[in-house]
Amino acid sequence: MQYAEKHSQDPLAAGLDTIRIEQGEMMPLFYVDDPTAVPLAWYDKNPDLTAAAVKRHKNWTAVYSGPGTFSPEFPRALAAEAGIRPVGPLNDVTVAGNGIVAVHAAVPGSKTINLAEKVNLMDLSTGQWVAFGTDRYTFFMKFGETKWFKIAK
Structure with missing residues (x-):
């Protein structure tokens, strides 16, 4: 059915x-x-x-x-x-809170993180700052890959 x-x-x-x-x-x-x-x-x-x-x-x-x-x-x-804007991309696993956003790619491709305010983002796997003063960050992921980001104001 x-x-x-x-x-x-x-x-x-x-x-x-x-x-x-x-x-x-x-x-x-x-x-x-x-x-x-x-x-x-x-x-x-x-x-x-x-x-x-x-x-x-x-x-x-x-x-x-x-x-x-x-x-x-x-x-x-x-x-x-309910007025809630999802942080992570559709069809992937996203965990967000306490200044951290993690995305696990269930499907490969371009991903976008949407944040409620403009922030700086650090890729925690490399220790590199990847975005400054932004409320959106787009990046590519392979299937099964997980990326962790630190959010800093």
Whole structure:
């Protein structure tokens, strides 16, 4: 089973139309049955059943996903709605905090770190300062490579 070809216009629907889901007689086990929720995705085999939905409240937002699977775009869309700008590149592993940013390349290629303010960056594997007074830093990584950066103001 996968998500249906129907597409939601809601920005939170990013990444919900291409994920494979378990199949079987009992599928889907869960679906959204709340007429006040905004549908984000529907089941492929039964497009009348809502697979994922969002319900926005005054001070919080509820998201339900029956299949429980989604692509990396979905949590990024959730973060954007909450006003959080992801630091690391899509499809890679990023850990950030306490003046350190680490990126592990799950896919090779050009990577960009996005920071909330202009800073200086030191590549901790070489000890070299690689960027000064910037809120974005772009670099190349091989598959499986990990880079660690120190953030200094």
